[in-house]
Amino acid sequence: MISRGEVAGLAVAGIGHAALFALLAIGFLSESNNRPPPPPAMEVSLVDKVGLEQMAPVVSTEPEAAKKSELDAPIEPEPAPPEPDPKPVTKPDPPKPQPKPDANAAERKPERSNSRAGGSGSGNRSSGGLPDYAAEFGRGNRPNDSRSTNPPATMTGEAAANIASAIIRQVQPCANRQVSPGPGAERIQAVVRLQLNRDGSLAAPVQIVGHNGVDDSNERYVRRVDDAVKAIFASCSPLRGLPAELYDVTRGWKTFRLNYRLKG
Amino acid sequence: MARTKSGFLLAAALIALAGCTKTPPPDVPGPGPDNGTVVDNGGGDTIRPGSAEDFKRSVMSDTVHFAYDQYDLDAQARAILDTQAQWLLRYPSVRVTIEGHCDERGTREYNLALGDRRANAAKNYLAARGVAPGRITTISYGKERPLALSSDEASWAQNRRAVTIVIS
Amino acid sequence: MRKIVAIGIAVLGATFAHAAAAQPVQAPPIQVPPAQQAGGAQEDDELVVDLEGGQSAPLPIVIPAMPTASVTATTAGSTDELGRKLSSVIDDDLRNTGLFRTVGPNSARPIAYSEVNAPNYGSWATFGAQALVQGYVRANSNGTLTVGCYLYDMSTQAELLRQGFVVGVGDWRRAAHKCADAVYSRLTGEGPYFDSQVVYVAERGPKNRRIKQLAIMDYDGANHRFLTNGQSIVLTPRLSPDQGRIVFMSYEDDRPAIYIYDMKARRQRLLVSNVNLNFAPRFSPDGRWVLFSMAIAGNTDLYRVSASGGTPQRLTTSPGIDTGGSYSPDGRRIVFESDRSGSQQLYVMDADGSNQQRISFGGGRYATPVWSPRGDLVAFTRIGGGAFRIGIMSPGGGGERLLTESWGDEGPSWAPNGRVLMFFRAAPGSGRPDLWSVDLTGANARKIPTPLDGSDPAWGPIRP
Known part of the structure; x- marks a missing residue:
C-alpha cells in the first residue's frame, strides 16, 4: 500500500527525473543551445561574398554609346544611281x-x-x-x-537608261551566279571601266578603277568582288542589241563606268 | 534568495531521491569517451573513434549543400557544420579535406573557382567554431565529380556541395 | 618543327614544257576620288551603269585527283594513290567549310599530267563549276614529296594561283592542307586555317568518374595521339604559339595545378607551386608568359607568370571570381570573366591589370572569353534561358550575336583565321561532350570526329 506521501514523493521524483533526463539529453545532443547564437559579424568577415546583394559593383561608367560595336563601321553613303541626263542637249555633237x-x-x-x-x-x-x-x-x-x-545621235537620259537596262538585263544572270565570299562583302562597290567593241565584246580587259564601301571588316573581300566583275563580263559577253549610233558619241557605250555590288 | 537556495536543495534532494524509486532510471546515453575505449553498437562491428567512419556516423552529415551559383551557408548547412565542428574539437589531431563541388550548369573554370569558394566557406565556418584552420585543406573539383547523374534540378541540387573528408 | 617549303613559280615552271598563260595586266585599283562618288553630280562624260547581283551559296568547285608524272612507291603509298588522297583531303577541307560545293576526285574524271597547267576547261562545263583545282605529286629521292597546286577561274579561264610544297612523305596531309588553304584564301579572302592542330581533352567513362586525357590532333581529326594516360584529371589545355609546349591543369597528386608539357621531350613540369589551387592557364601571344587564375582562401584572381616559371604577378584584386582571361593578338590587352558585379560578365583590361572595364551588358551571363586572332571579335559562352550558347561580340562590347543553339555549348576556341570557332557540345542527361565547329556566320555547325568524347578544345596556329 503506497502512502500519499510516497505518491507525492514519487511524482515529484518522477518529474525531477524527467527534468534531469531532459536536461542531460538536450545537453548531449546540442551543447550549442546553451551558447549564445553565433554572431553574424563573424560569418560576414570570414566569407567575402554572401549573396547577390553585395558591395557596389565595380562597373564601367562609360556611357553605353561609347561601347558601339567596332563592326558598326560607318557605311559609305551610297552613291546615287547615275541620273539619266535630264538636261536637254543643247548642242548636237x-x-x-x-x-x-x-x-x-x-x-x-x-x-x-x-x-x-x-x-x-x-x-x-x-x-x-x-x-x-x-x-x-x-x-x-x-x-x-x-x-x-x-x-x-545624242545620248539622252532616256537612251542612257535604255542602254543601261539592256546591259544589266544581259549580265544579270552572270552577276547572280557570283558567290559572296563573306559577311560584309555586299557593302563593297567596285567601280569598273568597261570598253566595248561595236559588237558588244570587250575591247580591253575589265578595269577596276576603285572601290566604295570598304572598311576594316570587309577589306579582305575586295579581291573577290573584283574577281566577280571579271567573271561576269567573261561569261556574259558579248553584249548585244546596243544602238550602234550611240556607240561612240559623248556618253556613249563604247567606254563607260559600271558600279557593281554583290547582292545585299 | 533563501527561497531559491532551499528550492535548489529541495530539487537536489528530490533528484537524489529519484535514485530510491523502484523503477530503474532510463538508459541515458552519455558523451563518447575521449580515450580509446571501444563502443559496441550491438551489431558486432567496431569503429575506432576519431576515424573517418566514426566521423560519418557521429555528425549530422559530411556534406552541406548550396543554392545555384551561391556559396553562402544556410541554416541547415550551419547546423551540419556545427556537428562536424564538435566532432573535430573532440579529436584535435584529426585532419580533414573539404571538397567543393558544383553542378554542371556552370562553365568549367568558373566552377573550379566556385567550388573553391564553397570549400572555403565551410572551412571558415569550422574555423570560426574553433577548429584550427591548419587542420583543414580544401580542394575544388568544379563540376568534374558530380554525385547525382541526371540533368535536372534535383540532381543539380545534390551536386552543389562541400564534403568534409577525414584524411587521418 | 619542320617547315613546309613553298617553292616558287620558276621552279614549277621548269616542270612543264610550256609556260602558263600570262595574266592580263590590270591597272592598279585606285580609290575613286570623292568628287566622283556622289552620284548626283554625274561626270558629264560617261555613261554609268549600276549593277547588283550575287548569291550566298557554296561556290561550285572541281578537284580532280592529282596525277603523277611517274608512279613511284613511297612509305605513304604509291604516288598515284597519294595523288588521289591529296585531292580527297583538299576536297574535304573545302567542302567542310560550308562555303564550297565540291566535285572531288571520286566524281571528277582523272586528268592527264599535261593538263595540270593547261586545263581543259570545256570538259568541266557540265558540273557548273566556277573554279578548278589541279595539281601533281612527285616523290623525290630524299624521302620528300613535291606537290604542285594550281587554281583556275572557270569563267575567265585564268590561273588564279600556283604554289608548290615540299614535305616529308609522312607529312603528305600537310601538303594537301597547304594547297587547300591557298585555294580557300584566294576564293574567300579569309586567312588560312587547315594546316593546324587542336589540343583538347579526350574523355570517357561514367559521368561521376570521367577519365580525361590530353590529346592532340590535326584540326580535321587526323594524326590523333594521346599525351597523358588518364590517371589524373586534366583540364583546359592550350598550345603555345611556337607549338612546342602545352600548358594545362592537372589533378596530379590531388593537388590541382598548372603544368607545362614539352612536346619534344614528352615531359611535363609544374609551373606554379601547387599550394593554392591554380588553373585556367593560357600563353601570351609571344609565348613568354602564362596567364592563369589562382584561388587563395576562397578568392580567385588573375595572375601571370613567366612561361619558364617564377613568381606570379597579380593582375586583378576584386573580391569576385576573376578567371578565364585571353590576350588580344597584340598582347596589350586581356579579356576575362568576373562575377564582381554579381554575375559572370566580361571585362577588358590592359595587360598589366589596369583599366578594367566591363564590356558585356546583354542580359545573360558571360564566360570563357577568347580574343580572335585577328583582333576584331571576342567569342564567349553565354549562359541564359536554360542553355549554354556560343556567341561573339566586339572587344568594345557591342554587336553581340549568338552562333549556336543547343543545351550545352561551351568553351569556344578560334581557328587561326578568326573565321571559324571550335567548341564542345554536351548532351543533357549523359553530359557526354563532343567537339564541334561553327562558322562565324552561325552556319555550318558540324561535329569533329574524335576517337572518344571530347572537351576543352584549343585550336593552335597555322603550322609553318
Whole structure:
C-alpha cells in the first residue's frame, strides 16, 4: 500500500527525473543551445561574398554609346544611281569623222551584213574595202532601220537608261551566279571601266578603277568582288542589241563606268 | 534568495531521491569517451573513434549543400557544420579535406573557382567554431565529380556541395 | 618543327614544257576620288551603269585527283594513290567549310599530267563549276614529296594561283592542307586555317568518374595521339604559339595545378607551386608568359607568370571570381570573366591589370572569353534561358550575336583565321561532350570526329 506521501514523493521524483533526463539529453545532443547564437559579424568577415546583394559593383561608367560595336563601321553613303541626263542637249555633237582602226571596220562588217536595213539598200558589202562612212553614219545595228541619214545621235537620259537596262538585263544572270565570299562583302562597290567593241565584246580587259564601301571588316573581300566583275563580263559577253549610233558619241557605250555590288 | 537556495536543495534532494524509486532510471546515453575505449553498437562491428567512419556516423552529415551559383551557408548547412565542428574539437589531431563541388550548369573554370569558394566557406565556418584552420585543406573539383547523374534540378541540387573528408 | 617549303613559280615552271598563260595586266585599283562618288553630280562624260547581283551559296568547285608524272612507291603509298588522297583531303577541307560545293576526285574524271597547267576547261562545263583545282605529286629521292597546286577561274579561264610544297612523305596531309588553304584564301579572302592542330581533352567513362586525357590532333581529326594516360584529371589545355609546349591543369597528386608539357621531350613540369589551387592557364601571344587564375582562401584572381616559371604577378584584386582571361593578338590587352558585379560578365583590361572595364551588358551571363586572332571579335559562352550558347561580340562590347543553339555549348576556341570557332557540345542527361565547329556566320555547325568524347578544345596556329 503506497502512502500519499510516497505518491507525492514519487511524482515529484518522477518529474525531477524527467527534468534531469531532459536536461542531460538536450545537453548531449546540442551543447550549442546553451551558447549564445553565433554572431553574424563573424560569418560576414570570414566569407567575402554572401549573396547577390553585395558591395557596389565595380562597373564601367562609360556611357553605353561609347561601347558601339567596332563592326558598326560607318557605311559609305551610297552613291546615287547615275541620273539619266535630264538636261536637254543643247548642242548636237558634231558629226564624228570615222577614221576607225581596221579592227573596228572588220567588226562592223559582219554587223552591217547582219542588219537587215529594210529598203535602205545600202550596198556596202565590200569585203575589205574602206567602209562607206557617209552611208554608215547614223546606221544602227538594229534591224528595220530604214533611215539612210540621221542627225548626229545624242545620248539622252532616256537612251542612257535604255542602254543601261539592256546591259544589266544581259549580265544579270552572270552577276547572280557570283558567290559572296563573306559577311560584309555586299557593302563593297567596285567601280569598273568597261570598253566595248561595236559588237558588244570587250575591247580591253575589265578595269577596276576603285572601290566604295570598304572598311576594316570587309577589306579582305575586295579581291573577290573584283574577281566577280571579271567573271561576269567573261561569261556574259558579248553584249548585244546596243544602238550602234550611240556607240561612240559623248556618253556613249563604247567606254563607260559600271558600279557593281554583290547582292545585299 | 533563501527561497531559491532551499528550492535548489529541495530539487537536489528530490533528484537524489529519484535514485530510491523502484523503477530503474532510463538508459541515458552519455558523451563518447575521449580515450580509446571501444563502443559496441550491438551489431558486432567496431569503429575506432576519431576515424573517418566514426566521423560519418557521429555528425549530422559530411556534406552541406548550396543554392545555384551561391556559396553562402544556410541554416541547415550551419547546423551540419556545427556537428562536424564538435566532432573535430573532440579529436584535435584529426585532419580533414573539404571538397567543393558544383553542378554542371556552370562553365568549367568558373566552377573550379566556385567550388573553391564553397570549400572555403565551410572551412571558415569550422574555423570560426574553433577548429584550427591548419587542420583543414580544401580542394575544388568544379563540376568534374558530380554525385547525382541526371540533368535536372534535383540532381543539380545534390551536386552543389562541400564534403568534409577525414584524411587521418 | 619542320617547315613546309613553298617553292616558287620558276621552279614549277621548269616542270612543264610550256609556260602558263600570262595574266592580263590590270591597272592598279585606285580609290575613286570623292568628287566622283556622289552620284548626283554625274561626270558629264560617261555613261554609268549600276549593277547588283550575287548569291550566298557554296561556290561550285572541281578537284580532280592529282596525277603523277611517274608512279613511284613511297612509305605513304604509291604516288598515284597519294595523288588521289591529296585531292580527297583538299576536297574535304573545302567542302567542310560550308562555303564550297565540291566535285572531288571520286566524281571528277582523272586528268592527264599535261593538263595540270593547261586545263581543259570545256570538259568541266557540265558540273557548273566556277573554279578548278589541279595539281601533281612527285616523290623525290630524299624521302620528300613535291606537290604542285594550281587554281583556275572557270569563267575567265585564268590561273588564279600556283604554289608548290615540299614535305616529308609522312607529312603528305600537310601538303594537301597547304594547297587547300591557298585555294580557300584566294576564293574567300579569309586567312588560312587547315594546316593546324587542336589540343583538347579526350574523355570517357561514367559521368561521376570521367577519365580525361590530353590529346592532340590535326584540326580535321587526323594524326590523333594521346599525351597523358588518364590517371589524373586534366583540364583546359592550350598550345603555345611556337607549338612546342602545352600548358594545362592537372589533378596530379590531388593537388590541382598548372603544368607545362614539352612536346619534344614528352615531359611535363609544374609551373606554379601547387599550394593554392591554380588553373585556367593560357600563353601570351609571344609565348613568354602564362596567364592563369589562382584561388587563395576562397578568392580567385588573375595572375601571370613567366612561361619558364617564377613568381606570379597579380593582375586583378576584386573580391569576385576573376578567371578565364585571353590576350588580344597584340598582347596589350586581356579579356576575362568576373562575377564582381554579381554575375559572370566580361571585362577588358590592359595587360598589366589596369583599366578594367566591363564590356558585356546583354542580359545573360558571360564566360570563357577568347580574343580572335585577328583582333576584331571576342567569342564567349553565354549562359541564359536554360542553355549554354556560343556567341561573339566586339572587344568594345557591342554587336553581340549568338552562333549556336543547343543545351550545352561551351568553351569556344578560334581557328587561326578568326573565321571559324571550335567548341564542345554536351548532351543533357549523359553530359557526354563532343567537339564541334561553327562558322562565324552561325552556319555550318558540324561535329569533329574524335576517337572518344571530347572537351576543352584549343585550336593552335597555322603550322609553318
